[in-house]
Amino acid sequence: MTDDAPPFGRRTGHLALRRAVVPIVDGADTPNAVRLARSLARDVLLLGLVRASADGQLSAAAPRARSVRQTLHRVVAAAGGGVRARARVRVSAHPWTELRAALQTERPDLLVLEWPIHFESLAAEVDDVLTTVPCDLAIVRGPLPGEFRRVLVAVRGGPFADLAVRIGLRLRPTHPTVLHMTAPGADQPDAPFAGLDRVLRRLPEVELRTQVTSDPARSILEIAGDYDGVVLGTSARPLDRRPTLGAVAARLLRDCPTAVVAVRTRRDLPASSSDAASGLHAISILVDKWFAENTYQADEFADLDLLLDLKRRQNVTISLALPALNEQETVGRIVRTIRQALQVRRPLLDEIVLIDSDSTDRTRDIARRLGVPVYIHQQILPHLGPRAGKGEALWKSLLVTRGDIVAWIDTDIVNIHPRFVYGVLGPLLLDRRVQFVKGFYRRPLRVGERTQAGGGGRVTELTARPLLNLFYPELSGIIQPLSGEYAGRRAALERLPFFSGYAVETGLLIDVLETFGLRAIAQVDLLERIHHNQPLEALGKMSFAIIQAIAARLERRTGRAILDEINKSMKIVRYDDGEYSLEIDEVIERERPPMIEVPEYRARFVRPGPP
Numbered sequence: 001m002t003d004d005a006p007p008f009g010r011r012t013g014h015l016a017l018r019r020a021v022v023p024i025v026d027g028a029d030t031p032n033a034v035r036l037a038r039s040l041a042r043d044v045l046l047l048g049l050v051r052a053s054a055d056g057q058l059s060a061a062a063p064r065a066r067s068v069r070q071t072l073h074r075v076v077a078a079a080g081g082g083v084r085a086r087a088r089v090r091v092s093a094h095p096w097t098e099l100r101a102a103l104q105t106e107r108p109d110l111l112v113l114e115w116p117i118h119f120e121s122l123a124a125e126v127d128d129v130l131t132t133v134p135c136d137l138a139i140v141r142g143p144l145p146g147e148f149r150r151v152l153v154a155v156r157g158g159p160f161a162d163l164a165v166r167i168g169l170r171l172r173p174t175h176p177t178v179l180h181m182t183a184p185g186a187d188q189p190d191a192p193f194a195g196l197d198r199v200l201r202r203l204p205e206v207e208l209r210t211q212v213t214s215d216p217a218r219s220i221l222e223i224a225g226d227y228d229g230v231v232l233g234t235s236a237r238p239l240d241r242r243p244t245l246g247a248v249a250a251r252l253l254r255d256c257p258t259a260v261v262a263v264r265t266r267r268d269l270p271a272s273s274s275d276a277a278s279g280l281h282a283i284s285i286l287v288d289k290w291f292a293e294n295t296y297q298a299d300e301f302a303d304l305d306l307l308l309d310l311k312r313r314q315n316v317t318i319s320l321a322l323p324a325l326n327e328q329e330t331v332g333r334i335v336r337t338i339r340q341a342l343q344v345r346r347p348l349l350d351e352i353v354l355i356d357s358d359s360t361d362r363t364r365d366i367a368r369r370l371g372v373p374v375y376i377h378q379q380i381l382p383h384l385g386p387r388a389g390k391g392e393a394l395w396k397s398l399l400v401t402r403g404d405i406v407a408w409i410d411t412d413i414v415n416i417h418p419r420f421v422y423g424v425l426g427p428l429l430l431d432r433r434v435q436f437v438k439g440f441y442r443r444p445l446r447v448g449e450r451t452q453a454g455g456g457g458r459v460t461e462l463t464a465r466p467l468l469n470l471f472y473p474e475l476s477g478i479i480q481p482l483s484g485e486y487a488g489r490r491a492a493l494e495r496l497p498f499f500s501g502y503a504v505e506t507g508l509l510i511d512v513l514e515t516f517g518l519r520a521i522a523q524v525d526l527l528e529r530i531h532h533n534q535p536l537e538a539l540g541k542m543s544f545a546i547i548q549a550i551a552a553r554l555e556r557r558t559g560r561a562i563l564d565e566i567n568k569s570m571k572i573v574r575y576d577d578g579e580y581s582l583e584i585d586e587v588i589e590r591e592r593p594p595m596i597e598v599p600e601y602r603a604r605f606v607r608p609g610p611p
Helices: 032-042 059-078 095-106 116-123 127-133 159-169 190-199 217-226 247-255 284-296 304-312 331-345 363-369 390-400 419-430 458-471 504-516 536-558 598-603
Strands: 018-026 043-051 083-085 090-092 111-114 136-141 150-155 175-182 205-214 230-232 257-264 294-299 318-324 351-356 374-376 405-408 435-441 445-447 449-452 486-489 521-528 569-576 579-586
Touching: 018 032, 018 095, 018 116, 032 043, 032 111, 032 136, 043 095, 043 294, 059 390, 090 095, 095 116, 095 127, 095 521, 127 175, 136 247, 150 159, 159 175, 159 190, 159 230, 159 284, 175 190, 175 217, 190 284, 190 435, 190 504, 217 230, 217 247, 230 247, 247 257, 284 294, 284 521, 294 419, 304 331, 304 419, 318 363, 318 390, 318 486, 331 351, 331 363, 331 419, 351 363, 351 390, 363 374, 374 390, 390 405, 390 504, 390 598, 405 419, 419 435, 419 486, 419 521, 435 504, 458 504, 458 536, 486 504, 504 521, 504 536
Parallel strands: 018 043, 018 111, 043 083, 043 090, 111 136, 150 175, 150 230, 175 205, 230 257, 294 521, 318 351, 318 405, 351 374, 435 521
Antiparallel strands: 136 257, 405 486, 435 486, 445 449, 569 579
């Protein structure tokens, strides 16, 4: 966020910790556990447990059950919004057994226990807790500060290091430090830490320190006083040995002068150390942090006066380009809606243009009557040769628009609303580090006369997201990589190649990531989008093109050829009159060079002088 930006709403991300459970045993006060849970998860379940006499009737515990319910209500009232409590409590002669059963039912992401009071009130052995809890675990010893400014995350590369870093970052410290401790005389690099190390070096706000020590607990205690809290993992042991708290965590819980959080994931260390690869999960830290910070909701930017003020203070111009092909049914309403809201009432847009792909219906006539400049993309830069495809239209729209920020929305949107435009513009005006913004939404799928909520986006879920997760895991947090509503800064877009067809969105995402980094990408929830669903054959061609694009980017990364031209012919299966047949369709994803390399573009936008 820029220093002069207004206080828009909070992000929707949560670092992958949705629900945390804090047990309240016989009304015992555990304020540090509750506060930590509220800092880590958006949904905190306060679970009341009432201990009954082993040799008496459970009904005798009714008065204490009422007392615990009252305690829960007071805690919720004091905690404010975001905390959820059960009105019902559980009564048992064995509260620890009851808690384990509740965790199996509730399936939380995290159990938060306060040291030592929870272990005393639950009558649970520490090793038993570490062995049997079916979710991630955080053991906290307070007092917690009112605000975490400096947090020390101590790691040695074990399987719990990524959770320790995740929780340390989720506390939102202004100065997070990760201390990697290694044993003296270690000749080989710390392999389990390697994956986490690569991720941490891509987080400039994190200070990464390394220390060689034979006494990790002492090393941490010597510097702990400089921090508001210390986060570390419990002892990691192979599957064939019983988990334990570990000497380091135990000593810090006893002697540390500041708050301590000891964590353990539900994943265990493999019995063979050669199988350990804690770096496999390290990328989730990077993605979760990005998701929490760079995922927005369109209604955060509904105050157009604030957006307009940001635009004026930054002295930027904004263009909206509308790619179209035979959209006479929807294009008129889209132009009227966007122009009235974002040009007449609030001059957020400096221009709206239509980039037509040689429509054969009335699309261009409708746009012209509404006063919108119309371009046929096949007639732009004709000496380069015409190409079909949406990506070609978007690439050429950079030449015929003039804005410092360029936004695109599809022209087949039935439920058009100004949020489809101001939503993708908001993060660019709010945070100058953001270079590219993708929209996402719910996409109802219409089948005959019936509509399935959220059934759309089949190519997204069956092709694009699985491939991005596989080869570009940094982009795994992008909810809808193929959405047609997005915007970017001209200074970034002009430096990127554009695929000419279906794969333009996939290519832009990968290229923004590799050129500017994950931090430069944001995404916005645009609520619901209703449009005309494409037939299955068209979706198959789209998937085929996307696979080609990802293969091309992998070729660039590895320097090795993956696809031959022969691989770019798709065999379409036909079924007519009871007979199957094959029809060959050429689906070749070509790409255009960065627009800044085109002489006509440089003549219009690039000042003379050295690059």
